Amino acid sequence: MKQPPAAERVYQHVKDGVLERRYEGGSLLTEGELAEAVGVSRTPVREGLLRLEAEGLIRLYPKKGALVLPVSAQEIADVAETRQLVEAHAARKAVPASPQLIARLEELLEQQRRQVADGDFAAASVTDRCFHAAVVRSGGNEILTKLYDQLRDRQLRMGVAVMYAGPERVAKSLAEHAEILDALRAGDAERAVSVIRRHVEWAADLARGEVR
Amino acid sequence: MKQPPAAERVYQHVKDGVLERRYEGGSLLTEGELAEAVGVSRTPVREGLLRLEAEGLIRLYPKKGALVLPVSAQEIADVAETRQLVEAHAARKAVPASPQLIARLEELLEQQRRQVADGDFAAASVTDRCFHAAVVRSGGNEILTKLYDQLRDRQLRMGVAVMYAGPERVAKSLAEHAEILDALRAGDAERAVSVIRRHVEWAADLARGEVR
DNA sequence: CGAATCCCTGTTGTATCTATGTTGTGCGCA
DNA sequence: TGCGCACAACATAGATACAACAGGGATTCG
Numbered sequence: 001m002k003q004p005p006a007a008e009r010v011y012q013h014v015k016d017g018v019l020e021r022r023y024e025g026g027s028l029l030t031e032g033e034l035a036e037a038v039g040v041s042r043t044p045v046r047e048g049l050l051r052l053e054a055e056g057l058i059r060l061y062p063k064k065g066a067l068v069l070p071v072s073a074q075e076i077a078d079v080a081e082t083r084q085l086v087e088a089h090a091a092r093k094a095v096p097a098s099p100q101l102i103a104r105l106e107e108l109l110e111q112q113r114r115q116v117a118d119g120d121f122a123a124a125s126v127t128d129r130c131f132h133a134a135v136v137r138s139g140g141n142e143i144l145t146k147l148y149d150q151l152r153d154r155q156l157r158m159g160v161a162v163m164y165a166g167p168e169r170v171a172k173s174l175a176e177h178a179e180i181l182d183a184l185r186a187g188d189a190e191r192a193v194s195v196i197r198r199h200v201e202w203a204a205d206l207a208r209g210e211v212r
Numbered sequence: 213m214k215q216p217p218a219a220e221r222v223y224q225h226v227k228d229g230v231l232e233r234r235y236e237g238g239s240l241l242t243e244g245e246l247a248e249a250v251g252v253s254r255t256p257v258r259e260g261l262l263r264l265e266a267e268g269l270i271r272l273y274p275k276k277g278a279l280v281l282p283v284s285a286q287e288i289a290d291v292a293e294t295r296q297l298v299e300a301h302a303a304r305k306a307v308p309a310s311p312q313l314i315a316r317l318e319e320l321l322e323q324q325r326r327q328v329a330d331g332d333f334a335a336a337s338v339t340d341r342c343f344h345a346a347v348v349r350s351g352g353n354e355i356l357t358k359l360y361d362q363l364r365d366r367q368l369r370m371g372v373a374v375m376y377a378g379p380e381r382v383a384k385s386l387a388e389h390a391e392i393l394d395a396l397r398a399g400d401a402e403r404a405v406s407v408i409r410r411h412v413e414w415a416a417d418l419a420r421g422e423v424r
Numbered sequence: 425c426g427a428a429t430c431c432c433t434g435t436t437g438t439a440t441c442t443a444t445g446t447t448g449t450g451c452g453c454a
Numbered sequence: 455t456g457c458g459c460a461c462a463a464c465a466t467a468g469a470t471a472c473a474a475c476a477g478g479g480a481t482t483c484g
Contacts, residue, residue, distance in 0.1 A: 006438065030465065041439045043255070046466090050259055054266035056355075062217075063446055063466050078353045085301050085356075143268075143290045144297075147359060218468065242435065253469045258436090275436050275476055 006040040010048030013038050018057050018068055019156050025070030029058075055150055057157065071158050073208070079158075080204035083151050086144050087200065088193045090136040091180075095189040101138045105181045108134060112177070116170050124170065131177055135184075158207035172202075218252040222260030225250050230269050230280055231368050237282030241270075267362050269369065283370050285420070291370075292416035295363050298356050299412065300405045302348040303392075307401040313350045317393045320346060324389070328382050336382065343389055347396075370419035385411075 004012075014034065017023040031049070035042045049066050052058045059067045069075075094101060108131045115124040129152050136148045176199045183192035216224075226246065229235040243261070247254045261278050264270045271279045281287075306313060320343045327336040341364050348360045388411045395404035 032465075042466090043438055043440090047258065047262055047437095050262050051266060054263060060466095063444085063464095065465070074354070078355045081353055082355045085297065089297050141290045141293055142286070143294045143363075151355075244435075254436090255468055255470090259467095272436095275434095275474090277435070 006038075006044035007047040007051075010034060010038050010040060010045050011051055014048060014052055015057065015153075018052075019153065021157075021159070023068045025068050027068050028065040029068065030065045056154065071207070075154070076158060076204055076207045079151050079154050080200055080207075083148070083155070083200045083203075084197060086136060086148050086151070087132060087196050090139045090144070091184070091192040091196055092189045093139045094135060094184060095192070096187050097184045098138070101134070102181070102185055104134050105131060105184070109174075109177055109181060112174060116174060121170065128173060128177070135180075155203060155207065173199075218250075218256035219259040219263075222246060222250050222252060222257050223263050226260060226264055226278075227269065227365075230264075231365065233369075233371070235280045237280050239280050240273075240277040241280065242277045268366065283419070287366070288370060288416055288419045291363050291366050292412055292419075295360070295367070295412045295415075296409060298348060298360050298363070299344060299408050302351045302356070302360075303396065303404040303408055304401045305351045306347055306396060307404070308399050309396045310350070313346070314393070314397055316346050317343060317396070321386075321389055321393060324386060328386065333382065340385060340389070347392075367415060367419065384414075 014023070014029070023029065029049075031042045031045045034049075035045045038045070049058065049060060052066075053060050057069065059069050061067055108127055112124050112127040112131065115121075115127060133145070133148060133152070137145050139145070176195055179195050180192050180199075183189075183195060226235070226241070235241065241261075243254045243257045246257045246261075250257070261270065261272060264278075265272050269281065271281050273279055320339055324336050324339040324343065327333075327339060345357070345360060345364070349357050351357075388407055391407045392404050392411075395401070395407060
């Protein structure tokens with residue numbers, strides 16, 4: 001009945017809740033509530049919360065509860081800066097691009113186009129993320145890859161999902177991906193970096209607009 | 213009687229053990245052992261292990277135990293690359309350097325000199341680390357600061373402590389710090405970056421020599 | 425003699441229980 | 455009415471107890 005371990009279920013539940021803004025920033029979750037909500041005991045709840053804290057999504061206050069960290073201007077800036085750093089580094093390192101990488105990116109871009117055409121923006125958003133992650137992953141650095149994933153999670157929480165709110169935004173995103181791919185194909189690392197810079201900065205701006 | 217929480221004690225115990233090579237890479241720790249060793253129950257042990265896993269020092273295998281991750285060539289390379297990236301970025305961002313930062317670095321360098329003169333290499337190693345961390349911290353990016361701290365921990369585990377084994381190594385380290393400070397003071401970011409590159413690469417080479 | 429199976433032991437995963445600390449509230453007093 | 459203190463409610467931190475699972479070795483059957 002329950003394939004995934006209880007701690008994992010709690011982790012996903014809270015993470016989804018935070019990312020989807022069901023649990024708002026600033027609210028105080030208690031272990032008991034979560035235990036009841038997910039249907040497990042409090043022990044796995046603590047384990048899940050611990051992982052979330054390590055990822056920077058929540059903050060555990062002794063004897064008080066788990067505070068869902070509100071996104072601060074500082075955090076938006078930090079995430080954006082770090083994304084820039086990691087992704088730009090990955091792009092430079094990816095040049096000259098291997099045929100495998102190019103093929104993978106083409107595939108992802110095509111997939112995203114289809115999803116957009118089908119109106120499935122949620123899926124397109126996931127593919128968007130995969131596109132960037134593929135570039136970073138191609139660097140072969142596990143530390144950076146993991147870090148980058150966490151950054152994307154945190155950015156998701158900032159409401160960057162609204163990036164896929166309107167058709168013009170989707171088109172912009174798609175166009176920039178195409179340009180990144182193009183620059184990579186041409187071996188022009190600096191052009192790819194500059195597009196990435198714009199892309200990330202745009203996401204950060206959206207987040208800033210969202211938060212306040 | 214017990215100021216620090218039990219989970220924290222476990223965390224420190226295992227971390228120190230791994231960093232000081234008391235627990236060798238590849239060994240399998242069980243919760244029961246650790247619980248007895250530290251003198252607490254298994255509950256806080258699990259919490260501590262979970263944190264360690266998030267930091268990449270150990271790996272939890274279901275129903276088997278906590279594997280102390282052996283340092284791999286891949287990990288050495290990844291840590292070095294990431295350190296380069298973060299520290300170089302921080303140095304560039306730190307230029308032009310604020311008087312506060314310069315003062316702090318001068319203070320740390322002086323302190324390290326004293327410690328070396330006193331023969332207290334352990335303390336000098338800690339100060340060394342503070343020096344680099346100060347540069348990164350000056351960037352004001354909490355994500356990068358935290359990441360950098362974790363990287364230094366992991367590098368410690370790779371036996372980079374032997375960096376402070378001989379007088380000539382200590383002298384080299386000290387000289388490079390002085391050069392970094394000098395470049396920063398002069399506003400020459402690229403010189404600082406190149407020294408940092410050498411410095412980190414040197415540490416990685418030591419690690420490679422240590423491991424095999 | 426070899427291989428498959430079954431049981432036994434050790435370890436984690438989860439639940440429950442106790443102790444302790446923190447917070448907010450309400451009562452009494454000035 | 456306002457301030458302060460004590461108490462009660464609640465939340466976590468830690469310990470213990472129990473269940474489920476994996477792996478190894480002995481045993482047994484072919």
